Amino acid sequence: MTDATPEFRDPDDLRRRAGVRGDPDRDQHFLVDDRVLDRLPSYLPDDADRSHLLEIGGGTGALTDRLLAAGDRVTVVERDRDLAAFLREEFSDAVDAGRLDVVTGDALDVDLPEFTASVSNLPYGVSSGIAFRLLPLGRPLVLMFQAEFADRMVADPDTSEYGRLSVSAQHYADVEIVERIPPEAFDPQPRVDSAVVRCVPREPDYEVDDEAFFFRFVKALFTQRRKTVRNAIRNTAHISGLADADAVVAAIDEDILAKRPGELPPASFAALAQVARGASEIGPGQ
Numbered sequence: 001m002t003d004a005t006p007e008f009r010d011p012d013d014l015r016r017r018a019g020v021r022g023d024p025d026r027d028q029h030f031l032v033d034d035r036v037l038d039r040l041p042s043y044l045p046d047d048a049d050r051s052h053l054l055e056i057g058g059g060t061g062a063l064t065d066r067l068l069a070a071g072d073r074v075t076v077v078e079r080d081r082d083l084a085a086f087l088r089e090e091f092s093d094a095v096d097a098g099r100l101d102v103v104t105g106d107a108l109d110v111d112l113p114e115f116t117a118s119v120s121n122l123p124y125g126v127s128s129g130i131a132f133r134l135l136p137l138g139r140p141l142v143l144m145f146q147a148e149f150a151d152r153m154v155a156d157p158d159t160s161e162y163g164r165l166s167v168s169a170q171h172y173a174d175v176e177i178v179e180r181i182p183p184e185a186f187d188p189q190p191r192v193d194s195a196v197v198r199c200v201p202r203e204p205d206y207e208v209d210d211e212a213f214f215f216r217f218v219k220a221l222f223t224q225r226r227k228t229v230r231n232a233i234r235n236t237a238h239i240s241g242l243a244d245a246d247a248v249v250a251a252i253d254e255d256i257l258a259k260r261p262g263e264l265p266p267a268s269f270a271a272l273a274q275v276a277r278g279a280s281e282i283g284p285g286q
Contacts, residue, residue: 006069009090011037011062015187018060018086022188030059031121031144033185037062040119040142041070043178043198048140054115056107056130057123061087064100067119074100075115077107108133115139124149124190128165135172141199142178150177150195157265164222167266168215171208173199206270213282214273216240221261221269229264229272230257244280251279 011032015021022028031037040063044050050071058064058076064087067074074094078084084104094100103110108129117140122130124146131153134141145153153169154177155161169175179196183189208214220236227235230249237245249257252275256268264272276282 008065014060014062024188029186029190032187036185037066041066043142044117045140045200049116052116054118056120058087061090068094075113077103079106138201144194144196147193147195150197153197158263162262164219167218167269170266171204173201175199206267208270217273218269225261229259232261241282242280248276248279251275
């Protein structure tokens, strides 16, 4: 990296050279606003290790160009074979120098490298799957999502957006929306607003002995978000895998049982899951 301000490729020129127009039916919306593209790498925490940046969904390389200036090495995962080939050709100097690796494949399935941070404009149709592949790895993330999804990730308890996604994301990291992006920043324009979420990894301030059960338990209770916790536990034993829901209810304080799942912060879900594991045998659930 150098101190000089780099000149980046024009996003429209990149698309013309790649010969693509974008396809909403394939979840292809190219980010073309230079100002947004310039800001994305800057949202990484100041102390983030930028030695190996991961980009999911490289497209025609507008963000890749900026990540090469922001980090020492970049790996791009691109599922479209033609676009992956274009990236290798367009950035052949970086490929030859060992600074860029383009992986062709689905980010949900391919082997990911030992990256140090990720900055990505995610395909909205697989946002959840990719986010929850990256979050457990404990790396700083700057990810663009559909705004509604982002709002649910960062939501506080006792709000309409708060749910399973909020608890799960906040289990792994401090999450915050750092910028909202209008449809006009993309071509073709999506029918929804977008938002950039920064995820700073940290250990939760509560104990979870069985993470798989914890997430299953959270999922189960939020299927009954309008019920009390008491009824939600009893009604979803088949989902969470509880052999004796009544024993679990009997072991929980009345003031918690009278609340609704959407009122409980992640730490309370963790405490409930710990009690549930102690009060009942746990099966595989669904």
